[in-house]
Structures are given as structure tokens and as C-alpha cells.
Amino acid sequence: LREVTLPALRRGRSCAGRDLAGFTITGLPFVATGRTDDELAEAARAVRSRLAFYASTPAYRGVLELHGWAELGGELHGLSRRGRWAEMGERVPDEVLDAVAVIGRPAEAGAELARRYGDVFSRIAVDAPYPLEPEVEDELAAAVRAD
Secondary structure, rough: OOHHHHEEEEEOOOOOOOOOOOOOOOOEEEEEEOOOOHHHHHHHHHHHHHHHHHOOOHHHHHHHHHHOHHHHHHHHHHHHHHHHHHHHHHHHHHHHHHHHEEOHHHHHHHHHHHHOOOOOEEEEEOOOOOOOOOOHHHHHHHHHHHH
16 A cells, blocks of 8 residues: 555646645455454454455456565465365465454454554445444444544
């Protein structure tokens, strides 16, 4: 975001090198959250699988290369071409999951969303590829707003 996306936005014709004041930047970060250890583990598995799907596509190769994970993209792409979808999430290392996704109980995850993205995003919409109870979502949102 800070190394590629924001500079590209600033270079864009609509900004013409200006700051981004007046623009609304919406982010859709991956979040794995839950109130219990089991819910949190299931959420992390679901996010890991979603990350594997995205990382397997050539369009995301640049993101992986920027972080030194190009080899992972090639491995996941190969698995996807062979239809081995179920294995792909297991191949995403914790290092990648932790760097790309926010993981924690709702209050912790909300605070981490604010810390990581509060200076970048005007709005945050959560990508949670698992059932997220409305009460948990409300708790997460309240924690983001509190920071």
C-alpha cells in the first residue's frame, strides 16, 4: 500500500502530484477473528485458503515479489493448475498470513486494523471468508473506531 499503491494514486491524473486529501480510500483487508480459540482457528484457515487463491493468480505476482514471496506464488499457481485447491491454504506460511491478514479476538483485531491502516484508509470493509456473527462484527468495528 505505502510503497506502490499510494504513490501510484498520487501520480494519477486526478491527483496530479497533490496529496490525497479529499479522496476516500477504502480498504478490504483480510481479517481472521472470533471469540473462541476454535472460531479463531477456523477463521485463520479460511483466510489462509483465500490468500492462497489470490496468491496463485499471476495478477498478484508483483505483490508477492515485492515481499520476497515470488516462489510461493509459483507453487500455488502450479497447485491451482492441477486442481489441488484443498492443499493450497496449507502452503501459505504463517509469515505471509501474519503480514497480510489481521488476526485476533475482535477487540485486538480492531485495534490492529486501526494501527496498520488508520493512516491509509478512510474506510475499512472487512474481508472475512467465513461466517462472522453480527455481534462480533460490531465489536470489531467498535474497536477500530476507538483507536
